[in-house]
Amino acid sequence: MxxxxxxxxxxxxxxxxxxxxxxxxxxxxxxxxxxxxEKRQPYHIKNAENTALSQVIDTLKNKYEEVLDLEVDANYFVKATVFGSEESGQFYINPFDGSKLADIPKSNTxxxxxxxxxxxxxxxxxxxxxxxxxxxxxxxxxxxxxxxxxxxxxxxxxxxxxxxxxxxxxxxxxxxxxxxxxxxxxxxxxxxxxxxxxxxxxxKNKVSSITNTSQNKKVIPFSKFTIFKETRLKDITKLEFPFSTDEEDYFILNLHDKELKIHQKTGDIVQTTHYPFVKILSVLSFNLHTxxxxxxxxxxxxxxxxxxxxxxxxxxxxxIKRLGAKTKNKYKADEANFIILIGSENGGTKRLGKVLQQALLKAHQKVFLDDLNNYQQYPNAEQLIIITSTYGQGQPPSNAHLFLKKLEQIKIERPFDCHVIGLGSLSYPKFCEFAKNIHKQILSKDKMNTSQKSPLLIHNQNYEQFRNWVLEWSTSLKFILDIPKELSTKKQKETVFKITDKQNIIDEYDETFTLTLSPVKHKKFNSGDLLGITPPKENSERLYSIGSHQKGNILLSIKKHSHGVCSNYLNNLNIDDVFTGNIQQNKEFHFPKKAKHVILIANGTGIAPFLGMIHQQTKANVSLYWGTRTYQSENLYKHLITEALHKGTLNKYEATFSKEVTQYNYVQELLEKDEKNVINTLQNNGTIMICGSIIMRDDVFIQLEKICKKYDLPSFETYKTNGQILTDCY
Amino acid sequence: MKIYKSIFYVCSLFLLVAFTTVSNITEPTKKYKCMVQLKNYEGEGAYVVVSVVDKNDQYLKTVQILGDDKKWYADLSTWWSFFEKAKQPNTDAITGATIAGGERSIFVFQLNEKDLNKGYKLRFETAVEQQDYHLKDLEISLDNNNLKDKHEGTGYIRYVRILPN
The missing domain is CATH 1.20.120 (Four Helix Bundle (Hemerythrin (Met), subunit A))
Known part of the structure; x- marks a missing residue:
């Protein structure tokens, strides 16, 4: 608590x-x-606040028969109350000549x-x-x-x-x-x-005043008073003139921190009253608050x-998110066979746990869902599933900080299986650290069996990955779970696409093809967004990174796998055929708007989003490095790349072929050759975008790390956390 | 030259007429300088109203109002019932800011000379938001000898000083 x-x-x-x-x-x-x-009112005369008070008093005394007081506000507007043959009353004045500037405006109702x-x-x-x-x-x-x-x-x-x-x-x-x-x-x-x-x-502070008895008997005019000569308009808030010529009537001068009584004949300071701290703070509070x-x-x-x-x-x-993640259990902890424990800071993770709980309930299994902190003995447990996020720098989330200790202490009577799922974001340096810690500790427990070598780690709440794991897991337990296809209650909008062009190339290794799609109704999307396609009679959708072609068309680049359901389904479509899919915004892989240097790295069909990006209007210097197997495969994209080079939206293009002149020429080697471009991009806040296989991505990462070390740049990790490295790999 | 002369005559005639008309409208008045010093009380600034009342305590004229937010005028209930009906024109010239506890305010007011020495009184009444209303915080009888010096108040007013100008 x-x-x-x-x-x-x-x-x-x-x-x-x-x-x-x-x-x-x-x-x-x-x-x-x-x-x-108020400040914009024209009552301020430039530099007037620096005028000596003696000068202003002199001016006013000469100009008017009677002067009652003088006030200076925070805007250095000067107000005076005077009586004279021409003007009487209180109004704003010009301190240089004492003339009336304007009446005091009525307060704005x-x-x-x-x-x-x-x-x-x-x-x-x-x-x-x-x-x-x-x-x-x-x-x-x-x-x-x-x-x-x-x-x-x-x-x-x-x-x-x-x-x-x-x-x-x-x-x-x-x-x-x-x-x-x-x-x-x-x-x-x-x-x-x-x-x-x-x-x-x-x-309440007692105000203490210091009283001086005046020794001086010499009568001097107001404008010769030392105090008035030394005080400038900006130092005062108010000056009250003596009520009568009686010696007992003083000038009362309010400065920002004290009040002075000044003898009207001799000009001596008769009394000094320092404002109590409470009052100074009041004025300060007023000015700061308003x-x-x-x-x-x-x-x-x-x-x-x-x-x-x-x-x-x-x-x-x-x-609302947090409260929405509160749980209700149908079965008690000691009767459930399936235990789901959640570590969640804000309840986002809990949603996944609830989905799994609902699915298991539907399959008539006894499930118990709880926070990791409430870990206890589960006498009937057969399967324990831990789903947790990580807080900050690898710390447990708020409802899980007691878990590791409890895990140590609580004795397990009957062995059970255990699975750990970590949720996190790759943009944190300690990705899913807490899940990893839990997994480590579970490995050391004899009565907790786990088939996982490492926990399942999910980036950015990728539900698809979670769902696939659940399906796999339930199959291994020999029952089928009905788990919803999408997490959000919002149904994703299906868009109808028409195929306007299709090209394919078969070389000795692969069959690759490109599809140009045009949405039947207008639809906004960007290169780097994902197109989700669920082949007929299938439940799970496949995601393809898309390139946005200039005419508002989508460019897909697909490698045909001999047993791939989806690639075969798409390959069997012909020009003018129609199919449905949904476009998912993928803001993390959009072409940067501000960067001056952009490097695009891809292998194989990973080039698809880049084929769109290289045609985008930009001020950036854009280079494309691409690794593929054969010269022949380049022909699919060649015309788009030359066009971009020609237009100037792409400044540099390098390709390498791993199965041609010499074996094993990979894209990371192009980077090694072009180190200068890489350094330039990293140092000038440029962006490196990588699309293609995970193996390629890891090789590229290693290469980039080497370059950073070699040239004494900040560590590659810094650039990753900076968001200068964007990836979309599978 | 003739033209200038005639212009001069016309002008002087016009001025003469103008001045006599003005003096016909305005009654002879006298200016007084006045200082109101309040006691050290806690709370909001005090509303102070200065009026001329006759022998029977009937309001004749409002001379000065310290406090410019009309919302609080009703707090000075006796005066307000007069002031609301009187519809005295141009009160802006005789209206000033409220005075906080321990502070003072100096202003100049005008009295008709014919109101003097008739047993009329100058009444200072005061009220503070959420606090008391002093109908006769201070009353000064309007005769020439009295309209100077210092007068002690009974409510929020510590004293009032008046000086013929």
């Missing part, structure tokens, strides 16, 4: 304050424009009522209390959020390190939160402080207000 305390408090604090927080953030965003609007709502919800004192509490809660929310972020990033120092972008809403929640943490803490703290001030909750006097800070406040609204939205989405 304790390890979740920050998460629970973060959640409950927000829930309890959400309504008021929403109102305050919305009105706050509007109010951010008030100081901006729109902003006034929004301010009123923002601080008291039109409920007077009651509303003020609510808003004050909400503000304080926001402060606590920000602090708990900070603690959660520290935990997530793996320590206080790592807080500032890169947050790994797993394209989830948590990512934006955390990234934006880290960015706006300080403004939000400031907003909430100052808001709380201002509310406390209005509710008279601040400590953005008074600064357009830049007002904009920060505006963005922060919007961000609070976004946090409420993203927080709700995260919560």
């Amino acid at each position: 304790l390890h979740k305390i920050w998460r629970y408090s973060h959640f409950y604090l927000t829930v309890s304050s959400s309504l008021f927080l929403f109102l305050a953030a919305t009105t706050g965003a509007i109010l951010a424009f008030k100081p901006i609007q 729109f902003f006034e009522s929004i301010i009123n709502f923002h601080r008291s919800l039109f409920l007077k004192t009651t509303g003020r209390i609510f808003v004050g509490i909400t503000s304080f809660l926001l402060f606590l929310i920000a602090i708990t959020g900070l603690l959660l972020a520290i935990k997530r990033q793996g320590g206080f120092i790592k807080l500032c390190s890169k947050i790994i972008n797993d394209k989830s809403i948590q990512y934006s929640h955390v990234t934006l939160g880290r960015l706006l943490l300080i403004p939000i803490i400031i907003i909430s703290f100052t808001g709380t402080y201002l509310s406390m001030e209005k509710l008279s909750l601040l400590p 953005g008074n006097g600064s357009i830049l800070w007002s904009l920060v406040l505006f963005i922060s207000s919007l961000a609070i609204l976004y946090f409420m939205y993203s927080g709700t989405v995260i919560t």
Whole structure:
């Protein structure tokens, strides 16, 4: 429970304050424009704030019969209350000549009522209390959020390190939160402080004043007073002129940190009152909370207000996901034969467990699903399946941190089989680390049998991979599971395609063919997206990487396997035939928009997405390296490549043939030959995209690592985590 | 030259007429400088209204309003019932900001000379949001000798000083 305390408090604090927080953030965003609007008023005379006070007093005294006071605000607008033959009253003045600039504008009723709502919800004192509490809660929310972020990033120092972008809403929640943490803490703290001030909750300080008895008897004019000569307009907030010529009536000068009483005859400072800290903090809080006097800070406040609204939205989405992952069991732990244990931070992993649970229930099996932390004795267990994600730097997710310890301690009476499935993202350096740890420990247990040499590791919640494993596993247990084809409740949209062109080439090793497809209805897609095709009478779909051809057509490149169901199905289609498939966006393998250098590496039919990309309009320098077996196979693509070279959208093309002049010429050797291009690309934030077989990918990785080492570049891992290396391999 | 002369005559005539009309409309007034010093109380700024009342405590005229948010005027209920009906024009010129506890405010107000020495009074009434309303925080009888010096208040006002201008 304790390890979740920050998460629970973060959640409950927000829930309890959400309504008021929403109102305050919305009105706050509007109010951010008030100081901006004020600052843009033309009442500021350039450099006027640097004028000496003595000079201004002199000017005003000469120009008007009577001067009551002088005020300078945060925008350095100067207000004076005067009486004279021409002008009387309070208005903005030009401090250089004392002339009237403008009347004090009436307060903007729109902003006034929004301010009123923002601080008291039109409920007077009651509303003020609510808003004050909400503000304080926001402060606590920000602090708990900070603690959660520290935990997530793996320590206080790592807080500032890169947050790994797993394209989830948590990512934006955390990234934006880290960015706006300080403004939000400031907003909430100052808001709380201002509310406390209005509710008279601040400590009362005794104001101490220092009184000087004046020794000086010499009468001098105001403009000769040392204090007035040394003080500039920007140092003061207000100057009150003596009420009468009586010696007991003083000048009262308010500076930013103290109040002075100045003898009107001698110019001596009669009394100095330093403002108590509480008051200075009040002024500071007011300026920071409202953005008074600064357009830049007002904009920060505006963005922060919007961000609070976004946090409420993203927080709700995260919560719904998490709550949706709660479990209900039909069978008890001690009667179930199948135990599924889940390690999940946000419930995403739990969905897979639930799918498996439902499938087993449908097959009339006794299943029990639980969190890894609740591991206990399972007297009737035959199969234990552990599905877990990994948190941060290889730590267990929040509902699994006790598991390894419990596994050590709890005695197993009857042996059972055990399988570990790890979910993670390859963009983390410690991919599925926790699953690997569990697997290691299970291998050392005699009463837990596992047929796996290593755990099944799944990248980015690839459901297909999970489903295939489940089918395999259930077949090995001699029963058939009905597990849904797709995880999402959203049905994927099937698109109808017509084949407009087909080319095939048979060399002594393979038969390869390309299909040009045109969607019957208009459909948007990009090179690198995936086309899912389920052959008739089959359940599982095959994914093909597609190239987007210039006319909005799809280019598929397929190797025919003699027993391949899908490749044969496609090969048997002819021009003008129609079939269905679904296009799945694959943002992780799109052509980079910003990179200046792009290297495309493929082998065999992996060239398909690149055939589209090399025709894309781009400012980048694009090179294509391709490995294939025979000269003949090149003929399929030759015309597309020459066309791209001709247009200039492709700058360099190198191919290598492993079965021609000499044996075993592979694509990684092309890279070795072209090291300079590789270094250039890596160093200039360029992108390397790899498509084709996994064996080829691993060889290319080894080659790239060598190059990095040889030229003292940062480790290849850094580029991988940077997102400079994109892969789509099978 | 004749033309200039005649223009000069026309102008002087016009000015003469103009001045006499103006002086016909405005009654002779007198300006007073006034300082209101509040006591050290906690809470929001005080609303202070200065009015001329007659012998029977009937309001005649509002002289100064410190506090520009009309929403709170109703808190000064006795004055408000007069002010709402009176529809005194152009109160902007006699309206200022509220004064916080311990602070003071200086302003200049005008009185009709015919109101002086008739037993009328200058009434200072005060109210603070969520706190008290002092109808007669301070009353000063309007006679020439009295309209100077210092007068102690009974509510939020510590004292008021008046000076003929």
